[in-house]
Amino acid sequence: MFNTLNIGKMFGIPVKIHWTFWLLGLVITFDAWQENQSMYVVGFSLALIILVFGCVVLHEFGHALTARKFGVGTQDILLTPIGGIARMMGNLRTPTAELLVAIAGPMVNVVIALLLYLILEFGNIPTDISDSEISSLGSFSVLLLKYLFYINKMLVLFNMIPAFPMDGGRVLRALLGYAFNLKTATNIARWVSLVCCAGFVLYGLYYGQYTLAIIGLFIFSAAQQEYRSLENEEKITKTTLIKLADYRVQKVEKNQPMYLVLNQNLEQPYIVESEGKFWGILSPKKLKEAKVANDIYGTVEDYAQSLSVEMCVEADKTIADIPVDILQFYGEKTDGIIPIKDINGQVNGIIVTEIQPQFG
Numbered sequence: 101m102f103n104t105l106n107i108g109k110m111f112g113i114p115v116k117i118h119w120t121f122w123l124l125g126l127v128i129t130f131d132a133w134q135e136n137q138s139m140y141v142v143g144f145s146l147a148l149i150i151l152v153f154g155c156v157v158l159h160e161f162g163h164a165l166t167a168r169k170f171g172v173g174t175q176d177i178l179l180t181p182i183g184g185i186a187r188m189m190g191n192l193r194t195p196t197a198e199l200l201v202a203i204a205g206p207m208v209n210v211v212i213a214l215l216l217y218l219i220l221e222f223g224n225i226p227t228d229i230s231d232s233e234i235s236s237l238g239s240f241s242v243l244l245l246k247y248l249f250y251i252n253k254m255l256v257l258f259n260m261i262p263a264f265p266m267d268g269g270r271v272l273r274a275l276l277g278y279a280f281n282l283k284t285a286t287n288i289a290r291w292v293s294l295v296c297c298a299g300f301v302l303y304g305l306y307y308g309q310y311t312l313a314i315i316g317l318f319i320f321s322a323a324q325q326e327y328r329s330l331e332n333e334e335k336i337t338k339t340t341l342i343k344l345a346d347y348r349v350q351k352v353e354k355n356q357p358m359y360l361v362l363n364q365n366l367e368q369p370y371i372v373e374s375e376g377k378f379w380g381i382l383s384p385k386k387l388k389e390a391k392v393a394n395d396i397y398g399t400v401e402d403y404a405q406s407l408s409v410e411m412c413v414e415a416d417k418t419i420a421d422i423p424v425d426i427l428q429f430y431g432e433k434t435d436g437i438i439p440i441k442d443i444n445g446q447v448n449g450i451i452v453t454e455i456q457p458q459f460g
């Protein structure tokens with residue numbers, strides 16, 4: 101609850117800041133204080149960070165808004181000290197969709213860099229940053245523009261390194277996707293990523309840039325994770341829902357007061373009934389909302405999502421049989437919890453679908 105701060109919504113997508121992000125400001129201020137630097141330098145560094153993260157947010161919106169064109173929503177955009185993450189709700193399963201969504205992020209930085217280049221060019225200001233300018237801090241705004249230009253350029257170059265699951269790696273997988281199936285394409289992208297990440301680690305250790313070495317490790321472990329979950333998913337998609345569903349899920353009547361469910365484990369969803377008949381789903385996210393609002397006398401109906409039995413998925417189907425728009429519907433309405441009905445139309449079980457890929 102306290103680990104992220106909601107700073108607002110753009111295009112209907114919440115933008116959040118991870119708590120570790122504030123450490124960055126602290127580290128800069130501390131560094132400057134230790135090196136006896138002026139408040140001017142501290143102010144400059146903080147202003148630059150805010151502007152850079154503005155560019156990172158726009159980069160993430162490049163991914164998010166392109167994904168929306170392919171019918172995939174974004175749960176939120178999260179800012180961390182090592183960059184932004186757009187958490188998607190659903191899969192981009194065609195190579196073209198993944199290619200365009202992946203490339204849209206860096207393209208935003210290309211546009212920003214181009215605009216900054218034009219501004220500097222029209223002002224007859226050279227784009228390179230001289231040492232004397234850094235020591236005297238030149239003109240505050242001119243130096244900011246130059247740094248922003250340089251950083252956006254670096255963001256494009258770094259992001260396009262084919263280290264899956266970074267943007268360049270996703271582009272590579274998408275291109276491989278035209279020739280191979282998803283699993284093979286991901287596997288090849290994972291090996292290319294290993295080579296790139298090994299490069300980051302060795303370079304980082306050799307030149308004392310330990311952050312780069314750590315980032316290398318992070319990226320490769322993310323690549324491994326994505327490959328593993330793909331393998332798992334493949335196994336799971338072939339299993340019928342009756343074997344996958346959770347039938348121990350508890351039921352609650354829609355007119356019951358919330359305190360009945362708020363005393364229980366807030367991580368477990370409920371099947372909501374009306375006079376013993378299926379009525380809808382109460383998700384853990386909604387439970388937590390009620391907990392935060394301390395709405396113990398509200399009714400279950402106030403927080404649950406009503407659904408018709410027709411919208412529930414049959415137990416003899418597999419996940420692969422569920423149409424993408426249905427998965428997306430449940431991703432938005434019940435936080436990925438899908439009610440499962442048996443042959444008699446009774447709803448006694450649920451499955452939880454994961455929120456899928458993350459774009460950095």
Ligand SMILES: [Zn+2]
Nearest residue numbers: 205267459460
């Ligand atoms: Zn990106």
